[in-house]
Amino acid sequence: xxxxxxxxxxxxxxxxxxxxxxKDNVQYAKVKRDPIQVIAKLIRNQHSLFNKEIMHxxxxxxxxxxxxxPRRVMLxxxxxxxxxxxxxxxxxxxxxxxxxxxxxxxxxxxxxxENKDLALLLQKGWFNKFIKLxxxxxxxxxxxxxxxxxxxREFIDVKLVDRRHVMPQYSRWLRRDxxxxxxxxxxxxxxxxxxxxxxxxxxxLGLLNPAAPLYVLKKHSWxxxxxFEEIFGIPMRIAKIASQDPAVRREVEKWLESxxxxxxxxxxxxxxxxxxxxxxxxxxxxxxxxxxxxxxELEILLLGNRSLTQDNGNYGKEKVTQEEQDEIVEDDKVFIxxxxxxxxIPLLRINGYPLPEGVQFVWDESEWLNTNDRxxxxxxxxxxxxxxxxxxxxxxxxxxxxxxxxxxxxPFDFGGFGGAMEGKREGEKEGxxxxxxxxDYRSFHRDLMNEYFPKTDVR
Numbered sequence: 001x002x003x004x005x006x007x008x009x010x011x012x013x014x015x016x017x018x019x020x021x022x023k024d025n026v027q028y029a030k031v032k033r034d035p036i037q038v039i040a041k042l043i044r045n046q047h048s049l050f051n052k053e054i055m056h057x058x059x060x061x062x063x064x065x066x067x068x069x070p071r072r073v074m075l076x077x078x079x080x081x082x083x084x085x086x087x088x089x090x091x092x093x094x095x096x097x098x099x100x101x102x103x104x105x106x107x108x109x110x111x112x113x114e115n116k117d118l119a120l121l122l123q124k125g126w127f128n129k130f131i132k133l134x135x136x137x138x139x140x141x142x143x144x145x146x147x148x149x150x151x152x153r154e155f156i157d158v159k160l161v162d163r164r165h166v167m168p169q170y171s172r173w174l175r176r177d178x179x180x181x182x183x184x185x186x187x188x189x190x191x192x193x194x195x196x197x198x199x200x201x202x203x204x205l206g207l208l209n210p211a212a213p214l215y216v217l218k219k220h221s222w223x224x225x226x227x228f229e230e231i232f233g234i235p236m237r238i239a240k241i242a243s244q245d246p247a248v249r250r251e252v253e254k255w256l257e258s259x260x261x262x263x264x265x266x267x268x269x270x271x272x273x274x275x276x277x278x279x280x281x282x283x284x285x286x287x288x289x290x291x292x293x294x295x296x297e298l299e300i301l302l303l304g305n306r307s308l309t310q311d312n313g314n315y316g317k318e319k320v321t322q323e324e325q326d327e328i329v330e331d332d333k334v335f336i337x338x339x340x341x342x343x344x345i346p347l348l349r350i351n352g353y354p355l356p357e358g359v360q361f362v363w364d365e366s367e368w369l370n371t372n373d374r375x376x377x378x379x380x381x382x383x384x385x386x387x388x389x390x391x392x393x394x395x396x397x398x399x400x401x402x403x404x405x406x407x408x409x410x411p412f413d414f415g416g417f418g419g420a421m422e423g424k425r426e427g428e429k430e431g432x433x434x435x436x437x438x439x440d441y442r443s444f445h446r447d448l449m450n451e452y453f454p455k456t457d458v459r
Contacts, residue, residue, distance in 0.1 A: 001385070004138055006360075019146070021115070024177055031149065031150070031151045031156075032149070032150045032151070033148060033149045033150075034148050034149075034151070035148070035191075035195060036191045036192055036194075036195055038146055038148070038161065038173065038192070038195075038196075039146070039148060039159065041175050042161075042162060042165055042175060043175050043176050044162060044165075044177075045075050045164075045176075045177060047076075047080055048074075048077040049081075051079050052077075052081050053216060054216055056074070056078060057212040057213060058080060059074060060074035060075040060077075060078050061075070061205075061209070063075070063302075065205075068171050069180070069181070070167065071164075072135075072163055072164060072166070073164045073177045073178065073204075075141075075205065075209070076140070076162075076163045076164045076375030077164075077166070078212060079208045079212075080208070080370070081408050082208050082211060082212060082215045083208075085215055085218075086209065087295055087298065088215065088298060088302070089210075091298070091299060091302045091303060092136075092139055092302060095132075095302070095303055095325075096135060096138070096139075096302065096303070096328075096332065097132055097135040097136065099329055099332070100131060100135055100329070100332050100333065100336055101128055101131045101132050101135065103333070103363055104363070104364040105119070105122070105360075105361060105362065105363050106119050106362055106363075106364045107119045107122065107355075107359055107360065107361060108360045108362055109261075109356075109358065109359065110356070110357070110358025110359070110360075112207075115359070118354075118355060118359060121154075121348075121353060121354075121355070122361075124154075124155075124156070124159050125156075125157075126147075126155050126156055126157050129157070129158055130145060130158050131336055133145050133158065133160050133199070134199040134335075134336060134339055135332065135336070137199040137200040137204075137206070138200070138206065138207060138332070138335070139206045139207045139208050139302075140163060140197070140206045140208060141163070141168075141200060141205045141206035141208075141209070142163075142166070142168040142200045142201060142202050142204055143160060143161075143163060143166075143174060143198070143199045143200060143205045144160070144161040144163075144166045144168075144187060144196055144197075144199075144200075145158055145159070145160060145161070145196065145197050145199060146158065146159045146160070146161050146195060146196050147195045147196070147197075147347065147351075148195065150351075151171075153352050154353075155351070161173055161196070161354055162178040165177050165183055167184065168198065168202030168203070169201075169202055169203070170184070171186050171187060171188045171198075172185060172186060172187070173185055173187055175190075194347065194350050194351065194375065195347075195351075197339075197343045197344060197347060198343075199339060207301060207302060210301060211298055211301055211302070211391060214294045214297050214298050214301075215294075215298075216357075218290070218291050218294035218295070218298075221287045221290045221291045221294070222287075222291065224287055225284060225287035225291075226282070228283065228287065229284075232283070235257060235271065235275045235276060236275070236276040237259070237274070237275055237276075238273070238275075238276060239256055239271055239272070239273050239274075239275040239420070240269050240271070240272040240273075240274065241268065241270065241272075242270045243268070243270070248268055251268060252268065252271060270392055279397065280302065303324075303325060303328065304324045304325065304327070304328050305320075305321045305324045305325065305344050306321075307321045307322075307325065317357070333363055337361055337362065337363065340361040341360055341361050343362065344361075345359060371397060371398070374396045374397060375397060378393060378396075407446055
């Protein structure tokens with residue numbers, strides 16, 4: 001079969017022609033990407049990959065805090081390198097971002113009742129991605145999120161506008177990262193305002209700004225440690241030769257060089273080989289302690305405590321540490337909730353989402369309790385005298401309830417026995433004046449024994 005005949009065959013198109021293939025893929029025509037041509041207009045440049053030092057951080061800050069034309073190009077190049085640090089990336093992602101993006105939420109009507117149907121509109125992948133991008137603005141600084149892809153009048157994806165192309169102080173996004181503000185576009189005006197949301201404070205440079213010098217210092221420790229290992233980690237080999245012949249010296253030098261990690265070598269006669277070991281075994285601690293100190297400072301900056309680097313074991317310290325982390329998580333929850341209620345819901349309403357006025361995004365606190373906490377709540381409600389919903393108990397505890405268990409009356413079950421005994425006391429004392437029953441321990445114990453063991457005399 002020739003190439004031309006293959007063009008119209010099933011080899012390229014399932015139904016044998018481009019026309020039929022277009023009919024098969026007609027559903028893709030409903031997907032609308034980049035509705036206001038933001039991504040198409042951006043002219044992106046390669047990120048700088050050269051080694052970053054303290055002087056580069058200072059220059060980046062100077063550029064970002066310029067009074068007239070603030071730029072964040074150099075700062076974002078530095079942040080991109082900092083984010084590659086495993087410790088920093090792990091703390092940001094696992095301890096801050098995922099703690100919020102994985103939390104359950106709900107939408108409440110104006111009267112405070114839960115609306116599960118509306119909540120389904122936000123239980124999508126794009127919304128989870130938006131929460132992660134919004135949380136990253138706490139570390140990278142002001143971030144512009146673009147709702148850039150729709151299908152069947154619903155958003156299916158969001159994208160971060162390159163922070164190097166955004167000038168938050170002027171509310172502008174630029175085609176080229178070093179364009180003048182007048183050449184940019186105001187994302188607060190239509191049509192951009194219908195598809196773009198700014199996250200964070202326009203003046204904020206993010207938590208990675210104070211983390212930058214700590215990252216550079218830690219990077220130096222790793223580099224110096226690696227150099228120390230290269231120089232002093234392998235024992236030094238010294239060859240002593242009796243001959244002064246340059247040819248013999250060159251031969252010995254050749255064999256020393258070619259030994260590498262081999263445990264043997266061939267040397268001329270009368271050659272003495274000496275191996276010098278490094279007698280100091282704790283020299284690495286200079287670099288290791290500096291690295292740990294930088295990690296501790298970074299953890300205090302990003303988490304508010306040293307829960308990962310400190311030696312736990314003290315209940316009081318662990319409790320205080322957990323309370324500090326809970327305060328930070330609570331602040332992140334408030335930040336996201338305000339962002340969704342003040343910007344996301346109005347934007348969705350503009351784009352045709354059936355979200356009435358007064359709808360509020362709230363975190364579903366009930367879903368955050370573990371099984372033991374839920375059981376304690378149910379027990380507390382039961383003690384207060386209220387009836388429980390059996391279906392809710394089964395759902396929240398993950399158990400099947402087939403009925404109530406009959407328990408024999410116990411003298412120590414004050415809920416049942418105490419009331420009966422009080423009733424008996426009142427019946428016995430009817431018509432005997434206003435004398436009240438004694439409430440001390442001996443009288444209670446005597447009445448208890450006489451009630452269940454009449455023949456026993458307790459004095």
